Amino acid sequence: MTSRVSAAPTCDCEAKCVIFISRTKKNPDRPFFRCPYYGQIRKTHCDYFMWEDDFIASQAAMVELQETTIERKMEAMIIQMNKDMKAMKIQINKDMEAKINELKRDTEYKFNILEREIEAMTFQISADVVAFDIKHLSLGGLKGSK
Numbered sequence: 512m513t514s515r516v517s518a519a520p521t522c523d524c525e526a527k528c529v530i531f532i533s534r535t536k537k538n539p540d541r542p543f544f545r546c547p548y549y550g551q552i553r554k555t556h557c558d559y560f561m562w563e564d565d566f567i568a569s570q571a572a573m574v575e576l577q578e579t580t581i582e583r584k585m586e587a588m589i590i591q592m593n594k595d596m597k598a599m600k601i602q603i604n605k606d607m608e609a610k611i612n613e614l615k616r617d618t619e620y621k622f623n624i625l626e627r628e629i630e631a632m633t634f635q636i637s638a639d640v641v642a643f644d645i646k647h648l649s650l651g652g653l654k655g656s657k
């Protein structure tokens with residue numbers, strides 16, 4: 512907390528209260544706040560009154576309440592962030608799975624095409640070889656006959 516007199520409550524006239532010291536038997540030397548216009552005959556004043564220790568306690572309670580509120584808000588934010596992260600992880604996993612499956616399908620498809628192309632090429636090569644052999648055999652036959 513700040514020092515004892517630096518913070519003062521605002522009275523019903525919206526004015527900063529003034530501190531006084533009680534000299535009563537019941538509350539000797541006990542500081543209290545009052546409307547700054549109190550006791551000034553020419554000005555009207557409100558009946559605001561508060562013991563300084565009560566005011567400090569209320570301020571402390573207010574700070575505590577604010578801290579609790581902030582803490583609760585942060586907790587709620589953390590919970591929400593964890594939820595969001597979980598959802599993101601699930602989404603990423605789903606996306607990755609979909610991408611992997613897509614890649615698999617794509618690769619399989621390309622592989623099939625390649626396999627067919629190789630088969631066709633092999634077939635073509637063997638056909639060419641057969642044709643070459645036949646050509647040479649017949650040429651050889653021709654040469655041999657000459």
Ligand SMILES: [Zn+2]
Nearest residue numbers: 522524546557
């Ligand atoms: Zn006042």
